[in-house]
Amino acid sequence: MKTETGGLSGRPLFRRSTVMLARIYVLTAGRIPLIGIGGIDSGETALQKMEAGASLIQLYTGLIYEGPGLIRRIKDHLARHAHSTGLQRITDVTGQRAEQWAALPLEG
Numbered sequence: 001m002k003t004e005t006g007g008l009s010g011r012p013l014f015r016r017s018t019v020m021l022a023r024i025y026v027l028t029a030g031r032i033p034l035i036g037i038g039g040i041d042s043g044e045t046a047l048q049k050m051e052a053g054a055s056l057i058q059l060y061t062g063l064i065y066e067g068p069g070l071i072r073r074i075k076d077h078l079a080r081h082a083h084s085t086g087l088q089r090i091t092d093v094t095g096q097r098a099e100q101w102a103a104l105p106l107e108g
């Protein structure tokens, strides 16, 4: 719950954590591998986290709600994206949309 004291996890955290990730990616000019975490619960949110600047992704809450099959779905989505956009490696998406993410307000 967003209003409760204590740890926030899952979807309510997605935007804020992704914007923060992108800002750090921009500030460090992509020179440092960053682990993206917060609200990844699908292939699309995993891809967005990488586009915002993640070299690696981590998830907890999404796995609880979606179950272990989520990992396969994320991998399939990333592989399809790499294939359809002609990328050699999925890590080539890292930071592709960092500037756009970094410019967003934290809340929205």
Ligand SMILES: Cc1cc2nc3c(=O)[nH]c(=O)nc-3n(C[C@H](O)[C@H](O)[C@H](O)COP(=O)(O)O)c2cc1C
Pocket (backbone or CB within 6 Å): 007, 008, 009, 010, 011, 013, 037, 038, 039, 040, 058, 059, 060, 061, 062
């Ligand atoms: C039940 C639970 C336990 C957690 N325990 C830890 C922990 O011991 N150490 C830590 O650094 N983060 C811990 N976290 C935070 C997660 O690693 C993660 O940063 C956070 O939940 C946001 O990602 P998510 O939206 O994928 O869950 C915990 C999260 C949850 C939901």
